[in-house]
Amino acid sequence: MPASTATRINDFAIKIATVNGTGSASANSLLMKSIFRSGIPVMGKNYFPSNIQGLPTWYEIRVTRDGYVARSGRVEIMVAMNAETYARDVKEVTAGGYLIYDSTWPRPALLKREDITVLGVPLARLCNENFNGVRTRILMKNICYAGVLAALLDLDLERIRELLAETYAKKPQLVDSNMKAIQLGYDYARQNFACPLPLHVEKLDQTAGHIMIDGNTAAALGCVFAGATVAAWYPITPSTSLMDAYKAFCDRMRIDPATGRKNFAFIQAEDELAAIGMVIGAMWNGARAFTATSGPGISLMNEFLGLAYYSEVPAVIFDIQRVGPSTGMPTRTQQCDIMECAYASHGDTRHVCLYPANPEECFYMALQAFDLAERLQTPVLVLSDLDIGMNDWMCRDLQWDDGYRPDRGKMLRQEQVEKLEKFYRYIDKDGDGIGYRTLPGMHPKAAYFTRGSGHTQYGTYTEDSTEYQIVLDRLLKKWDTAKKLVPRAVIDATAASAIGIVSLGSCDGAIHEALDVLQTHGVGVDYMRVRSFPFTEDVERFLAAHQLLFVVEQNRDAQFRALLTLETAVDKAKLRSLLHYNGLPISSAFIVEGVLAEIRPRLRAQPQDAAHG
């Protein structure tokens, strides 16, 4: 056996390779949550197939005392449970790391690497001897490896029992059988290996005031708190869990206690076209409504998005981005709808987009999306992605101010309408490009005609060039108003460097870690995370103030960089793209390497510039 890695407490990554549909998800979340409950920051990423049962799936758990939320790019411990992927799984272990495998059958190929420690545990044999039934044995084999890891990493068995008791509150017999499997693995490891490993966990107190939640759940919760009552959707990975979560929250918290009626409408549409149509119809009629989809759904919604833009109907759309083009890889992550969402639909259209970076922001941005959509009377797209949406992230506790009231924007009340001489929907009375709206059922005077065809500022049909242009130009004025209302960028200029990183969304975690690592290389870099489109004023300033800008994003075609060059005055020559688009979440190592590769030659050529770092 090779010498193992030096002692590393609370700072390593475990990757578990299994077959989907075998219950490994429960084992993995059990492991992750027991670490989280021991006060140690932890990250979990699920790499799963677009399949129900039988294909390879991986789960990565990163124990990170520094609280990083991205992949490190290393794998210190590999649990190889899937014979089909042994070869690549063995290869992926970082030198000095560990490989755990099911030694019920000999696997000489696994022992070929001499720079890692291979630990064989006869998981199948242990479970076959102790459990009955094929399905149970398969499920328990996966729980059993959690027991092995518990011994190797020094996890608290009581924590594990407590978690099982919560999970199976309604089926207590499962707590005992699962605990039995845990104990089998735990005891085997204690008897056969030196436990714990030099890599292990030690209790900390860094997770108080935090939760582990995925972005889709957090966004759904935001919709509940925003007062959304109509949810229309068509099932599509990876957005479906947002709708499932909304319904589950509503089934618990939106049932009228007196009548048992549902204070929400949940409509599974026939396709994404109908889903967005329903959202537009509902918001036009005064309810807060939303849909969740992914890239292919946005493609289908394009026509309706143009209608909502031009006829000025609010709508809220969550785009949980996945790998494209076309069907792409539905269970892998990318930020590949940036361009599509910004300019969705034919004709001159531009849409307000929000770019949350983590589940916490999904919650707050869901609320903001509704307020902005109604204030600006236009669709607002929230661009999350599979990494944020479907993985559990450690986040600060969500906060709520009971003083919050929805901003319904310029919506006239009945008594205001009654006092009007005449009502015109598209007149810019306040000079901010936003007209007043009314709701059906208010008053005959409030009535107006909504249309996607050419219309005048009075709401009537037109084919007159001047009348048409008055409305189209006002929409531009409204776009300028939007710039003042959308969330500003988050800027970290503490390095006071001439070099900056510009990014958005889920790249944030990896960038924060990369900035720390770069600092250890003597390279200080500023960082701006853009949170919305249209770009706010501070975006322009940051771009102007830096001489070299790394634009970090997760797509092939540098869509965010393209949008920056189209919509700001930035000099293209200053921009360097760091593009990560293989479908896995971006790692900090990728960014560090990308930045250093560009900067090192410069530093050598102009040593005086090092002062900037």
Add this chain to the structure above:
Amino acid sequence: MTFIAKPKVTHPSLPKNALGLTRRDYEGALSTLCAGCGHDSITAAIVEASWELSLEPQNVVKLSGIGCSSKTTAYFVSGGHGFNSVHGRMPSIAMGANAANRDLHYIGVSGDGDTLSIGLGQFCHAIRRNVNMLYIIENNGVYGLTKGQFSASADIGTRAKKGETNFQPPIDPVLLAITLGATFAARSFSGDKQQLVPLIQAGMKHKGFALIDVLSPCVTFNDHEGSTKSYAYTREHYEPAVHADFVPLEREITADYAEGEALPVVMHDGSRIVLRKLDAAYDPTNRITAWAQIQERMKAGEYLTGLLYVESSQSEFHDINGTPDAPLNSLAYEALSPGAKGLEKVLARYR
């Protein structure tokens, strides 16, 4: 189109409905359709039906897609909001609007292109959901705005104005609706106001999705010899099977109909449709035989008309969804937000 605008002043002798409104109060903008267009007669029938029902104009919501038919929502009840959406997608707008406020009267006006081609999917699913709305198809067998292409309702053998013959079988909206489980399916003719007005009233009062397919000849592109959707052809091959009279709640059923001949169908608000069978063998409450008879007569080249199928026992969207009686858009924010205490409970599950 006509360029003569009627004066807005109404003569005091004009008859008034229960709300004190005249028919003029249910009119809309001037029609821009061709003179003699069947659609304008349907618009007039909607005005008449709305006036007779004493609908509050602001409670009428008019929805449409794209096409000649879809323009007509601007031509009636100007006191109600209108939404001229995108081609074939009106049903989804109607569904969303209805989900937000179940208290209003939703009238969708569509055409055969809008419903049976580009919008066929949404049409079918609106029926499946039993959205509480009146859905009128102004069916003329051609695309008018793009100058006379066949639509999906064109009959086999019908000839276009430019001479070509259609060989593809038509999609019949009434048969389709009955197959899909529609609870109200009617057919009428734009030239038969007597039949159409009570049908529109019954459709508005029906709780659920009410379809009226109205044969509405296109005077410009489909009113020639050889067309099966011309005025002349329609009058000749038009066969009323069931006459429907709408009886408002406040009016007693009078002895207009002989015993056994009249079949009253009670609507959810207590008002009634009285069906009079003109064809003794036709049963508008039997989905299977109704379908078969419409189909058989169609093969013989005849359109059965009237309220061809009705069923008042079905639940509409909101009954199935379990939404409250008060419209969702009227619920106070306090009833919708779980508040800080609710959030704390939720977060406990993620620790």
